[in-house]
Amino acid sequence: MNPPPRRRRIRIRNTTPADFEGIRALTREVYKESSPWNIAQLSTHLELFPEGQWVAVDDEERVLGMAASLVICFREYEHRANWTSFTERGFFTNHDPQGRTLYGAEVMVSPFLQRSGVGSKLYAARRSLVQRLGLLRIVAGARLRGYHRHASRLSAQEYTRRVVEGKLKDPTLSFQLRHGFGVFGVVEGYLGHDPESLGYAALIQWLNPAFARAQARVTPASSSEPLSPGGAA
Ligand SMILES: CC(C)(COP(=O)(O)OP(=O)(O)OC[C@H]1O[C@@H](n2cnc3c(N)ncnc32)[C@H](O)[C@@H]1OP(=O)(O)O)[C@@H](O)C(=O)NCCC(=O)NCCS
Helix, strand or coil: CCCCCCCCCCEEEECCHHHHHHHHHHHHHHCCCCCCCCHHHHHHHHHHCHHHEEEEECCCCCEEEEEEEEEECHHHCCCCCCHHHHCCCCCCCCCCCCCCEEEEEEEEECCCCCCCCHHHHHHHHHHHHHHHHCCCEEEEEEECCCHHHCCCCCCHHHHHHHHHCCCCCCCCHHHHHHCCCEEEEEECCCCCCCCCCCCCEEEEEEECHHHHHHHHHHCCHHHCCCCCCCCCC
């Protein structure tokens, strides 16, 4: 794809079937080593949870970014589950409307448009959905995209610690930390075929502040349901 002019107006809206080919082309641009989202997966996302799927488009409706999400009951998953199990191999057939955790399965922006605010807009759309649906939080796996540069001398845990402390910058995790996410674990084998993260991801969460305030007000400290992962769904 030719680089789009950076001044062009970018809109975030929910995904439609007309965007599928654009999403597939975008995936090929962003993840050169992996297979793109397939039509069966993208169709299932729209059937199960259309509000959780977004694209970023320009005036000509070209797809320049996308985000895909589902709702899960977090306590049903092992802390160390990988992307494949959180997303049922990318099909989202585990989407559970009774759950209280929005799982961020994907967010990507065309390399030509990265660092111009599109990813932030996609994250804002996710946060407002969580607030509108009254969900507890967003959980995602942040692929440690800069880890390959440090893997010979740092464990993935140590790398993540340094990124959290601001001593190192990771192109994905630093961005997510800036959007209010916190890290609650580091997993290996989270993604296959990713030469940048070497398969490692930081598990991250963002808590819906409205819900956190309500919990703090009504629940006695001694019996509070933990807000940490593995607690509420
Ligand atoms: C992670 C990703 C989605 C972020 O998208 P993005 O559109 O680049 O995000 P933004 O432009 O909103 O923010 C990125 C950075 O650019 C900065 N930025 C935003 N607008 C800017 C502008 N006009 N001028 C300069 N910097 C700007 C932001 O402050 C942010 O800085 P930070 O990383 O220090 O926090 C994108 O890098 C991407 O697609 N990566 C590859 C796929 C991937 O790894 N996805 C995540 C899977 S876990």
